Amino acid sequence: MGPSLRGDDEIVRSGGYPLACRNISSLAKAVPTGQKTPERANKKSPAENELSIKGKAYIAGIFEHPTRHAPDKSTAQLHAEVAKGALEDAGLAKSDIDGYFCAGDAPGGVMAMADYLGLKVRHFDSTDTGGCSYIVHLGHAAEAIAAGKCSIALITLAGKPRTGPMPPRPSGAEADFEAAYGATTHNVYGMCAMRHMHEFGTTSEQLAWIKVAASHHAQHNPHAMLPEVVTVEDVLNSPMIADPLHRMDCCVVTDGGGALIVTTEAVARSLNKPKVRMIGHGEALKGPRGSKDLDLTYSAGVWSGPKAFEEAGVTPKDIKYASIYDSFTITVLMQLEDLGFCKKGEGGKFVADGNLISGVGKLPFNTDGGGLCSNHPVNRGGMTKIIEAVRQLRGEAHPKVQVKNCDLAIAHGTGGLLGIRHAASTCILERV
Amino acid sequence: MDSPVKYPTPKGNPETTKFWEATVEGKLLIKRCTACGEAHYFPRSLCPFCFSDRTVWEQSSGEGEIYSFSLMRKSASGPYAIGYVTLKEGPSLLTNFVDCDMEKLKIGQKVKVVFKTTDGAPLPFFTPV
16 A cells, blocks of 8 residues: 555545545645525625635544543544544545644644554644634634645544543643642632622522533433433532532543544535535633733633634524533533623523523534533543534434534634633534 | 641742742732733733833732632542632732631632741732631
8 A cells, every 4th residue: 555645636545445535635726615505695704805714624524432431442542543433434544634633632742643643744733722622723724724734634632531640731830829729620610600600690500501401412312421311400409519510510521532524625525425614713812811800701702702703704693503612511601601692691591491402492502412411521522512513514413402404503612721711712614 | 827738839930039038928929010000910020911021029918809719629638719819909819718617708708818838938828807
């Protein structure tokens, strides 16, 4: 089997796999037409110009590892398994990959990981912003594809927090001034919830509705770690972990992973899959920044969201399905406000009474059961957010939770510590 | 005051030496920029707002109020209360609330700095007034 050749008219070999896609490099040069679906054809975005990623990158392959506990596998092996799964889903071969994206969960970083996987790439990115890294990577992959830096990008996430200890969170100049105080995800998100309740009267009952909605979806997912439907009372009666967050306000801890294949319009059109493309992306960072005017009631989503919507030329009202990172119930509530699905402070009312349950409420969210009930591989929930959004857009979600005519979805997440310093990334995805 | 909890020793660096020298004397220092007038925490040599290098050390009153908090119910060293204090001088800082009934903490509550020992320089904590 020969190496992958990437000259203008050469055939990309796909050792061991059916030849899925010929003349990849010439296909990659085809200019995406950025055709609009008719109902949005007359909406012009100010960001819609040749530098925009709008319509230029397609998610051609997705894979979520079915495991939730993997003591018998190595972390690198899990990365390889999810990569293989996403390639098979796309109908592409490993030798087709010319861009690779991974984050802090990849053992040894991008150099070691690309070597382990046997990749030969011309573009790579190892931005690590915690759980939203993969939503950042999706945006960066779209940028790279739009700029011609690569044509078939692989993004992987995998790890085993249930099996062994996780590496410590890297610290910066703040370490001496913060490390002693025992900030964990639970109590830092707890501080956000406490302040949100103080300023807006948000209640534990309202937060519980987010978990209830996730559990209604998880019951249909055979791989969900927590498939039982729960009630608001169940959440309120679960033990207090970090006030005001109860155990059921917290996501699961799982081994596992996921992967994506992102590619050009031309390659995507040559593949036998429903076409899902990126039409907007935004990313942002927020920290105390000298601790003037500290405000824990909003996240960097207030910046990443509007950028993504502006580029896409759509509004929150247009979104049919929302994947929102649910490390904790409060994470979802704050993000829904920050993204503009409701006004700041009204998230509690918005999520109550089943409004996030598919087929019941106005905004179906995390229809796989999300991190709260199904999967939160490596304590990093961004990857599974994208995967379920793509399933919805393809019409491949479980029939009990599939949103009808789902042609526009959002995948959004935060990473790091919401109440200290964190990143946010927002992707708007469209079925073509 | 000695604490049953073993806190990590601040490592310090040339930029923060004065801060840790002051905690030995029971003083909490913040930085203020003489160019834009704003105070910040944790201390930087260049102002994080206007990027001037004209920052000076200033002793904080050590008084402030609770901006938010969360009571961690279980940990290897027992329950603890993490939170942010907004100092009278303006900046907020991450801390723990100690020497108090943690169940009675409230947002807006007045607190003052206390120092806890480490193997090196003491660390600032806060307790209700």
